[in-house]
Amino acid sequence: MATQDKSIIKAEEMVLNMGPQHPSTHGVLRLKIHTDGEIVSKIEPIMGYLHRCFEKHCENLSYEQVVPFTDRCDYLASMHMNHAYSMSVEKMLDIELPERVEYIRVIVAELQRIASHLVACGVFGLDVGAITPFTWALRDRERILDLFEMLCGARLLYNYIWPGGVSHDLPPNFIQYTTEFLDYFEPMLKEFDNVLTGNMIFVERTADVGIITPEVGVNFGVSGPTLRASGISHDLRKDEPYSVYDKFDFDVPIGKGIMGSVGDCWDRYWVRMREIEQSVKILRQAIAQLPEGDVHSARPKKVRPPKGEVYSRYESARGDVGFYIMSDGKNIPYRLKMRSPAFCNLSVFSEISEGWMMSDVITILGSLDIVLGEIDR
């Protein structure tokens, strides 16, 4: 065309493949990046390398046997997956749980949230070149994994929360060790904040990059800290309290655009850091109020939900986990669909990285905090 703007030199489009074996894709994700010079014009995420037929397996397993499979979905926050699944089965069976079970579940879920966010923030730092915070984050996470090992023998895939209860009661001294951990952790979190959050190199790389506006976030079904960073207060623990979350006093941190604009990569990091603080606050209250009781009393002898379907939602470390379960009255699910938060969060990726540099793609992907086990299922 004659009227074309001559000042913009359009280079030939180049297609770059990133992954599936690449440390910055946080798992086996392949990105097909269309670039114009160094500017990204389009990204096609290609996944499925970790597909394990989770939903097909579930149609051949009894409701109890599905629990260990949910562990493998989000392997950085297995407790949340156990909890989300168990809650949906309990909703179908209409089970009333003992108070102690609910409190134990909240305690382990919040510990898990801290562990998961520590990995997210540490790895995000690593993505943009900060190595020290990563080692600090993993050091502190290790302590939480030690607590979980003490609780159920496993460090990563717990199979701890079962429909109708938990597999074991808290071991002796667990509460004491958790309190000791929190006392140790709070100053460490401040130190972490000091070294990374306001660091100029970090802020330069992350502020104003990859902005998710509230409209785009809602339209693409983004959830969890990623949506809250866009300034929308959307937290199921607060909006529709499940378990015993209505008994605790905590805030929902939302992105304010302190270093750049609302919904940029820095905000997503910052919201996760503030959420760790809130989790510590919930943990302290839960430990103080923990009631006595039997944790096995509500376990159903047979899990045979009545005919029907249920869609239950749960606030995991990555966002809104949904389990859509259809039952035909047998002891195995007729159809089980998992709404994976990271799957929806990743679907916005192409939309927001358009027009950014290649180096920013790593930053944006890191800030979304994806887990491929959950995307591919």
Add this chain to the structure above:
Amino acid sequence: MEILDIANNLKNKFSDSIEFSEDSSYIKVEATKWLEISEYIKNDKDFMFDYLMCISSYDCGNKEKYGVAYNFKSTSIGHYLEIRIEVSDNESIPSVTSLWGSADWHEREAYDMMGLKFDNHPNMKRILLADDWEGHPLRKDYDTPEYYRGMPVPKDKTYWE
């Protein structure tokens, strides 16, 4: 709004393409009217369903009908809605990707796993399985293939024990 009010409201507007019984938790709509209804529930000020949480495909079990369930939430009003569409194997469902961005990948997944076809989808191809995979695994009558690209697909445990 409760599901009953939503169903009554929709029935007034779209009469026979809405199917709803009082004790069910979802509204069944006809595939041919879905585009019109979806625009209505997204933009009408009484509904404002701007957040499409999940699209779950399912097999009705009779080798004829396959269904899809949409779970909506409204972030401004805070109510929920589940809509179901059931089609036979050769019918297709209008895509709602232009209204909700999250529908894009969920519809691709429904196609990949259940073989549902969506009209006017911008990029209708498999999402989790390989592009040359045959069949749609979540159908109840799916048979596991013997070989995939010359590699035996393990069916019993003796293969790796």
